[in-house]
Amino acid sequence: MVGEQGFHSVVDAVGRAAIARDLLNRIRKGGTFLVFGVASPDDTLALTPREVYDKELTIVGSIINPYTHERAVAMLQSLPLDAIPTRTFPLPDYESAFAVQREGRERIYIAPNPEKTNRHA
Numbered sequence: 001m002v003g004e005q006g007f008h009s010v011v012d013a014v015g016r017a018a019i020a021r022d023l024l025n026r027i028r029k030g031g032t033f034l035v036f037g038v039a040s041p042d043d044t045l046a047l048t049p050r051e052v053y054d055k056e057l058t059i060v061g062s063i064i065n066p067y068t069h070e071r072a073v074a075m076l077q078s079l080p081l082d083a084i085p086t087r088t089f090p091l092p093d094y095e096s097a098f099a100v101q102r103e104g105r106e107r108i109y110i111a112p113n114p115e116k117t118n119r120h121a
Helices: 017-024 047-053 068-076 091-103
Strands: 007-012 026-034 056-063 086-090 109-113
Touching: 007 017, 017 026, 026 047, 047 109, 091 109
Parallel strands: 007 026, 026 056, 086 109
Antiparallel strands: none
């Protein structure tokens, strides 16, 4: 937390009321609370209008388009993913693997047992 003031902005990306409640307790006066996590339909969050008033909170909701996942997965078949070179790195070489990935020219795999994979370094 930022001193006794609290955070200016918090994001619930988990989708559980208990986490959201904890985050609300950490927001400073005039802060913003973004609800992004997908909670269970029966999960409830206790929040009084007085709390919103006293803390001068801004509460923002967000939703992803519920029809995009299926289309995105279907599109994978049309992408030339096999044309992207692939390298497998053993777990101890993870730093090298991340450096290669940052270059953006190869797909990388980090494998604890690379000798058991079908991918070649």
